[in-house]
Amino acid sequence: MKKIAMLGSGFIGRFYADSIEGQRSKDKIVSIYARKEENAKKFAADYKCQHWTTDMEEAIAHPDVDVVCIALPNYVHADAVMLCCKHKKAVVTTKPLGRTAAEALTMLRAVEEAGIFHGYLEDLVYAPKFLKAYESVKNGALGRILWAKSRETHPGPHSDWFWNIELAGGGCILDLGCHCIEITRSFIGKDIKPLEVMCWADTQVKPIDAEDHAIGLIKYENGAIAQFEVSWAFRGGMDLRDEVMGTEGTIWINNFLRTGMDMFTTGKGADYVAEKAESNTGWLFPVGDEVNDLGYNHMFTEMFNCIENGTEPRETFYDGYVVNAIIDAAYKSAKTKQWEPVQL
């Protein structure tokens, strides 16, 4: 049984909580930290947490807490990690690890020095379809991997801080590209070095400083190529697709908009509201079990098992750091219009 302090009661905090305490779980969120008292109280009530606080350190330091789960905006990740180091608490952090590779490296070094467990919550490499595909790739069903592409696009994020380039650290490359980069890196092989990145990025639609659309290529030392396509200007819902090409096979994964569930509704039947869709009438494509299908369940299972067994999880801060380094190169490339080396 793990006892968790959740930091942040926003969108992903609740998603994480649904997963951690979903089904017949033996784990429990014992402390919730939020900036506003009302939010902390509300979360504590909803998830029956014994303790709530508006003081981050108090949640982390709470004696019942085994593991700290960071579900805060990007610009707060580093501070939260430092406090975990101070209190020697196992820590799992949402994506992206840092806003830059430098920030990520600081965090990585801190947790290593503190000797604490560190997990990077890249849920999409725990998505059931990814895991199934990954297994086939490892079995050799696709032969040598030539190319892996991941696409994540939607109509734009929900909270103000995402739109502030200082606080967020970037636009859709950082926000969505971090997923795509780790998915494709996993298919190609984490032991294979990413060499250089070419990236196009633009702010085509939104009134923001950061990019709302980008496409990037990452060359790996074995000649394989990774590709990411990200946007905050996509219309039609959330498009989450991966593709892999190998010398002996192909994999196509659709994680969201076409998963074998189609609904049409005139909307006259009732106040039906579809989650996250751009409309609530006409043809809609709900996902059966979002919390499972996007990988949260398998992710927390592995993280907590690893903490108990003293083993290393699939995704550590090192992976988050590599992802940040690739993103740094992508941002540089978007400016210099050159292939930029990945600095690790």
Next chain:
Amino acid sequence: MKKIAMLGSGFIGRFYADSIEGQRSKDKIVSIYARKEENAKKFAADYKCQHWTTDMEEAIAHPDVDVVCIALPNYVHADAVMLCCKHKKAVVTTKPLGRTAAEALTMLRAVEEAGIFHGYLEDLVYAPKFLKAYESVKNGALGRILWAKSRETHPGPHSDWFWNIELAGGGCILDLGCHCIEITRSFIGKDIKPLEVMCWADTQVKPIDAEDHAIGLIKYENGAIAQFEVSWAFRGGMDLRDEVMGTEGTIWINNFLRTGMDMFTTGKGADYVAEKAESNTGWLFPVGDEVNDLGYNHMFTEMFNCIENGTEPRETFYDGYVVNAIIDAAYKSAKTKQWEPVQL
């Protein structure tokens, strides 16, 4: 925390165990019963069960056991249930409940008299896509339900006893139709009475007494119509699809062969073997997370929560009994070539 005795170490017994003990579960299978010592021992080793036995009653009566999970062939369900009644243990049983409505009714009366908890393990009405669709139907997104169809077909079962009409109680109508009937009944409304059944059935391919292909219609008292299509002679894998038509909308669910995961492999890469597929090369359509996508996780979660909360689960022996009664009418109709009343 629930402590379970598993009866049966075959195909579904292991599936159930994977679900019950999957992820970060607080539940545990403490005793396993199998007919053969080697199977009991093997299961006990695989799932770390503290106790194994080749005596069914011993497993049921074991003092640590809270709940008995029946994963035995159809002809042993009734005997197992009776022993649970005798020992006043909560019982959950795989489908179909009985081989006939008469057998099911005996079981239903026995558990009611014994005053024990009884759950009917119809996993497909706990499948995430079903749950999502069901919610929309209840919200009125489809208006008044006119028709619900469910199809389950595959190339035929794996164990000998399925092919013995005495032991199995029937062919694909009983084996697969029980799922389809409960799915469509749920969409139409469990409070709506099924009136009569028309069924075509034939043994088109397999060298057996029981039917290997059947199509049936069930008329409900509100004018809605349910349809099932079942076969043990389908080629291409396992086809699991549901459709619902209402005055204001439509739902199409594909649970297995087209769920947003497509793989092509020449097979030259390695000894890749796809589960349950008819081939292991060419285009394959794996399911991401079978144990979750087919509803096992949500089913056991609800069952065990209900036992703890003293509430009634979505599916009780009464539902199993209704399904058996509809199946009885279907078998009769296949012979008389008439619409046959559902006798409840």
Next chain:
Amino acid sequence: MKKIAMLGSGFIGRFYADSIEGQRSKDKIVSIYARKEENAKKFAADYKCQHWTTDMEEAIAHPDVDVVCIALPNYVHADAVMLCCKHKKAVVTTKPLGRTAAEALTMLRAVEEAGIFHGYLEDLVYAPKFLKAYESVKNGALGRILWAKSRETHPGPHSDWFWNIELAGGGCILDLGCHCIEITRSFIGKDIKPLEVMCWADTQVKPIDAEDHAIGLIKYENGAIAQFEVSWAFRGGMDLRDEVMGTEGTIWINNFLRTGMDMFTTGKGADYVAEKAESNTGWLFPVGDEVNDLGYNHMFTEMFNCIENGTEPRETFYDGYVVNAIIDAAYKSAKTKQWEPVQL
């Protein structure tokens, strides 16, 4: 080159004209008959017909005319056919041939006596996907055919006469079932005798006398089973799907709503209107080339080639008659609730 008289300037008349004169065709509609002068003139202008008339016989008798194409409501088919017999003109007729088998038989006998060419315009057995599938079935790729299902459902027809049971001759069984019956009969084999029919039909939604929803089964003498699902109460567009099961394979055809073209539009861009769809915003599923994909091109090509070569087309009045006979049995069965023999 064929010179055609088109009878009827309504929905299907224009569809036929688009096909006959589409692309680089050598054929020409030389005369158009419509009841109202304005409609005849409009059609003549649109398709550059040299002759128009409000007198049906005049169009048929016109000396330039080689072939008469009947695109009139069901209750006028027989009269139009008789006039073709009188003037010894080759005739092709839209579906259904008659309103009843008796009416169809009269027409069949008349054309045979007159010794004129007669084609039955069942476009869906000329749809490219059907033709491709049919070829595979004939090649034996599916082994022995066990079951063939065809489904055609939409939200209801566009013209008043369809809703009048006298004029139309029936509801969706006659209107849509005729397609499904001929598709499935073709897969099973036209040389195999249909023996008996079981049909459920109901008027669930529309304020009409005829049925707006029906499901039927047709038993063939070789043990194969055909199934049709038809409705005028479906929501979401036009659902046109076929499925075939054989001992060695499976075919699934989607002719309309899922053909590899998905569009999402907020509708803010412009006055975009999608044809035949129930909405013009959200996710839409247009068909690339309706006139080709629904079989009209391949159908007229074969019909006119056969006239020129003096050969028999795939679909003659005899086929139309068989379809009507099966439909008669379906209507009878819907009333008697018995399997009814097909009377040929």
Next chain:
Amino acid sequence: MKKIAMLGSGFIGRFYADSIEGQRSKDKIVSIYARKEENAKKFAADYKCQHWTTDMEEAIAHPDVDVVCIALPNYVHADAVMLCCKHKKAVVTTKPLGRTAAEALTMLRAVEEAGIFHGYLEDLVYAPKFLKAYESVKNGALGRILWAKSRETHPGPHSDWFWNIELAGGGCILDLGCHCIEITRSFIGKDIKPLEVMCWADTQVKPIDAEDHAIGLIKYENGAIAQFEVSWAFRGGMDLRDEVMGTEGTIWINNFLRTGMDMFTTGKGADYVAEKAESNTGWLFPVGDEVNDLGYNHMFTEMFNCIENGTEPRETFYDGYVVNAIIDAAYKSAKTKQWEPVQL
């Protein structure tokens, strides 16, 4: 009626002939040129051509010939065009126009000076799904176009000359990228100037000098971005997909592998052989009507209509030249690793 000289009796020559003389066409191939007498004779017999020759000029100069259709390897396109100029015959040429922009420009200038009709046979912008999508884009259903992507990948070409970089002029960028470039350019708008290209290309699998895999980005002056993905190393058949993103909508087109026709066959039924697929058992995805669905019918219809009407077709040699110029920039970029300007 058009009378055509076909130059080349290979793969695309026969495809073109099937389209030109398909269905009830008024057009006719009157002369066939092939290098080998046996091939010319065979083609003449198959398509009932009155004249065959192994002398290219003879076919072009033939007095009955109105239009010359070039279906020859890339390195012969220019020579053939020059002969058409000499004999003042309308000419339509398969893709790519030239092996380089310089070659294409020579051809463009020659036909303009000769004052002859010139059409560029880019069939995929005549594919029915493209035309439907294009219409929606023009109607504004997608708002302002932000991005257009086209993907064409397959396991590699069938004739030797493709593999010779001198004769072919390049690898999969030239062979397949020409399609993708014109598709995406059409969606973005042919009046919008392509500014610069970034391209990654590699020879990952095949033992050739040319690239067998490439990904490219093309920046347009209005800020829109085009993307192509091409490969001769894809496994699973021919993958032909387009995607468009606009401020108000999205379009996804699948032209080949997922078009609503799914077949499973054990292969035991008969000697079933699926065209162009990598296997002939398991799940197969045939296209209904290849010649129509890939745009050949609509393309020749427009070309020949334009010749008759004295109008300009959708695709002229100028378009072929622009495509070659973009490809030149792509090849340069693949070497310099820079964004390279499109030189027009």
